[in-house]
Amino acid sequence: MKILFVHQNFPGQFPHLAPALVARGHQVLALTDEKNQRTSPVQVVRYRAPEPVSTDGVLGRTYSEHAQRGLMAARGARALRDRHGFTPDIIIGHTGWGETLFLREIWPDAKLLVYAELMYRTRGHDVGFDPGISPDSDEGRFMTVARSAHLIQGIVQADAALAPTRYQADSFPAGLRDRITVIHDGIDTTRVCPDPQASLTLPDGRVLRAGDEVLSYVSRSLEPYRGFHVFMRALPEVLAARPAAQVVLVGAEGVSYGAAPRDGRSWKQLMLDELGDRLDLSRVHFVGRQSYDDYLALIRLARVHCYLTYPFVLSWSLTETMAAGGYVVASDTEPVREVIRDGENGRLVPFFDVAALSAALIRGLDGDRDAPRLRQAARQTILDGYDLHRHSLPRQIEWVESFAPMR
Known part of the structure; x- marks a missing residue:
């Protein structure tokens, strides 16, 4: 044809x-x-x-x-x-x-x-x-x-x-x-797969490796549609509870969905202004948009990956993180529930519940005893229906x- x-x-x-x-x-x-x-x-x-x-x-x-x-x-x-x-x-x-x-x-x-x-x-x-x-x-x-x-x-x-x-x-x-x-x-599960040797060099020269206490967040743009504001509000408690944790946020500073703040600031700047000195910025790394290889390295090495979304289009980053065997803490919203079942292949929390999100992220960073099972089940979900x-x-x-x- x-x-x-x-x-x-x-x-x-x-x-x-x-x-x-x-x-x-x-x-x-x-x-x-x-x-x-x-x-x-x-x-x-x-x-x-x-x-x-x-x-x-x-x-x-x-x-x-x-x-x-x-x-x-x-x-x-x-x-x-x-x-x-x-x-x-x-x-x-x-x-x-x-x-x-x-x-x-x-x-x-x-x-x-x-x-x-x-x-x-x-x-x-x-x-x-x-x-x-x-x-x-x-x-x-x-x-x-x-x-x-x-x-x-x-x-x-x-x-x-x-x-x-x-x-x-x-x-x-x-x-x-x-x-x-x-x-x-x-999802190309041959390419997007676990890698216990994964590493990523941050812009400041710090090298992160699989096994390090890393929390990842990925979005095309840092904006409310993907729960950026909720994630940021959860970080002070997470960083206080986990003094060795490093947080890496991938995404541009503009907007892809919805609107920018009316006062001319970006959502990133708005949240930084709101949180002020409650946020230890020496451990929070905004790396912008990344090459695909660097993005893969991050989702492979992260101890916990956070994915939040409005009821909206499901991001490839979620299914790819699952394919990479990621431990995912995600929003309990309808598009996410189609691929993640709480306690079976990931953790779900109410979208607006900052305290519940902080607790779930801390639990994962602390070494959830169910993490190996959840990681394996996450990848199997993609192999079985999304490969x-x-x-x-x-x-x-x-x-x-x-x-x-x-x-």
Whole structure:
């Protein structure tokens, strides 16, 4: 078949699927934003980046921005069709940025498969979950409804959709859920595995090794959606109880989800100002974003890994830490409960309970007698249901090829 991937940040969620389809003899091409600098596993063509959209109505801003990106992607697709004679049998795209909105008009006979990452909802998910950070309001819910328009349109147009977890699939309305197949992106458990010799050199020259008393926290950005504020508030008690502990935080200082503080500070600076001299900064290391190898070294050597999240998209860092045999203390929120069972393959604490989080982290750093069992069970969970080569990739390939046109 001829298969076209469409993703503004390709390969995005498809670094393994795209080359695997090539290996099976399909002609695979990817259409991406001209500003995307990521290395691609397959041949790439680029569409012109959309211009910034100015709208008078705030409610329509998200749809306008994503419709504009969809227009630019469609123009790129039209050039592929008219100038190069390319007509795909299957299009695989991500609905999150509107790129698939108009592709039906370019190739009406192609099967359109979409990645359905999450549907915004006004209740029961991230909106209103953390009133101390973002108070619930009618206006906020109105905005959430408006932001969902392109997601609904994208999945309605599609022949089928793929979601990585049951929680994320169930975020979509019941009438759309039967279009969604749940297959996790997959964890390469051969590469992401325990390593008793793991070590990491910090920016100040300190070398951390497996066996050291290290507490790790990983997020794309240091922000409330991933519980950064709760984690920071737990640290004074943890550091006081464990004088040898070193804390390493991976993540950028900006925001990836939600909003920055209204006073112009970053969430990192806000928390540092709040905690003041209660925090021993000689033992708290903010290392920014890391190379993948350094990140792997950290989650392998950490005695305890903390993962907190709103009811939202589940992070790869959690499943990768489990695959590395990590001892995980995580938030007792719905997406986490899909992979961690308290006392079986990790520890769960209520998201907002700072005292409970401190106690759980101290217990892990002190040498929880159940740690070996929990670490082994965490890795086994990933091997049994999330392994890239045994489960996820074969199922993804089978799913895509099930839409092959009749010859």
